[in-house]
Amino acid sequence: FFLRNRHGPFLLFVSFLHVHTPLFTMAKFLGKSRHGLYGDNVEEMDWMVGRILDLLDKEGLKNHTFTYFASDHGGHLEAQDGSAQLGGWNGIYKGGKGMGGWEGGIRVPGVFRWPGVLPAGTVIDEPTSLMDIYPTVVDLAGGILPQDRVIDGRNLVPLLKGRAQKSEHEFLFHYCGSYLHAVRWHQKDSGAIWKAHYVTPIFHPPGAGACYGKGICPCFGEGVTHHDPPLLFDLSRDPSEAKPLAADTE
DSSP states (O other): OHHHHTTSOOOOOOOOSTTSTTOOOOGGGTTOSSSHHHHHHHHHHHHHHHHHHHHHHHTTOGGGOOEEEEOSSOOOTTOEETTEEOSOOOTTSOOOTTOSSSHHHHOOOEEEEOTTTSOTTOOOOSOOOGGGHHHHHHHHTTOOOOSSSOOOOOOOHHHHHTSOSSOSOSEEEEEETTEEEEEEEEOTTTOOEEEEEEEEEOOBSTTOSSBTTTSSOOSSGGGEEEEEEEEEEETTTOTTOOSOBOTTTO
16 A cells, blocks of 8 residues: 555555454464463554554655554453453553443543654644544645534644644543544633533442443443533543542532
8 A cells, every 4th residue: 555655645544453352362472462362462462553654664655654543542451351351451541441431431441643743752732632533634635624514523733733732622522323422621810620410420330430330331321320410520630530520519
């Protein structure tokens, strides 16, 4: 693909089967990591990404190619084989795959590379979304967004180049399937990020951080709790969503 298109503009979308169950892994990567089959899968995906980036370098395309690496959701906590974790880990963030509100389900890696255009080693601590890919790619291609509909994504180029200091997303709506579970408000004058949870999954067993009895958390029905008033968190001070704020204390 690169060789056919190296003299003109191209868009390449690579959707890895890694690091998704059932965790197919080539023999050369089995047992390579210290984190079991999941870790082996991460190692193999890392190698595959490296092959792509190396070829861009070899063909002289590195400085002409905008590269974005991301995931579509957080780790699948319920994916286990006995005591072995098959579906990743979300660090300090509560919840995981299939949970439309908790940070562990929606906060994912976002890594950009464009040597000579984007400053290297920069960390941007602003809310963005995978919905932003569309308007960003349209801008890079010199296109014009349609004006007859609402586009939820925002062009990331000004933020990535340092021309803008704040994300254009003031609100982000977090759905589980077609059900609204939470809303994030990026308070631009103070930098605070508030999250209101209207619906949360009922973890199983009680006290767990996932729905281990179901395989994945449900979005509606008897497996969720509706909150009125909603649970409110200040993510800028409590990113792990451990302490909901109360009207009489905040």
